[in-house]
Amino acid sequence: MENQTATHIFESLSSGIRLDAFRLLVKHGHAGLVAGEIGAVLDLAPNKLSFHLKALTHAGLVSVTQEGRFQRYRANLPLMLELIAYLTAECCSGKPEECLDARAASCCPDTVLPPVSSTLES
Structure with missing residues (x-):
């Protein structure tokens, strides 16, 4: 976008x-x-x-x-999901694993947030 x-x-x-x-x-x-x-x-x-x-x-x-x-x-x-992806694509300099605390505090479902490495979620 x-x-x-x-x-x-x-x-x-x-x-x-x-x-x-x-x-x-x-x-x-x-x-x-x-x-x-x-x-x-x-x-x-x-x-x-x-x-x-x-x-x-x-x-x-x-x-x-x-x-x-x-x-x-x-x-x-x-288009709404594309906008969300656009807004979050560079979250924590493109390293969403650095934002785990912020993700946990957010009410936004993980399905619309940038993926986090599966090894970090375990």
């Missing part, structure tokens, strides 16, 4: 509403939600929600598919 791409993603998440919408879509995984469901959960008017979903879609964080009269939104989970 390039710095400019990561910056664009963070800019799109800098709104509390967009962050809430993205986290909600992440929670619903591959099933996603239709716009009306997102609006109901977040208590947002359709025009306000549409503005924020468009920004997330433009950043690539969200995809949308038409289902009859409805639009279903889904979080781009691979």
Whole structure:
């Protein structure tokens, strides 16, 4: 991932509403939600929600598919994981085994953190 791409993603998440919408879509995984469901959960008017979903879609964080009269939104989970990998790739100068204390204190699951040498985990 390039710095400019990561910056664009963070800019799109800098709104509390967009962050809430993205986290909600992440929670619903591959099933996603239709716009009306997102609006109901977040208590947002359709025009306000549409503005924020468009920004997330433009950043690539969200995809949308038409289902009859409805639009279903889904979080781009691979892009989210790529961003996490980008942020953590150089953790402790690329030696994640040096960050074991920080990893233990983190609520982030090991599956999304850089791998640690299996000999150190034992």
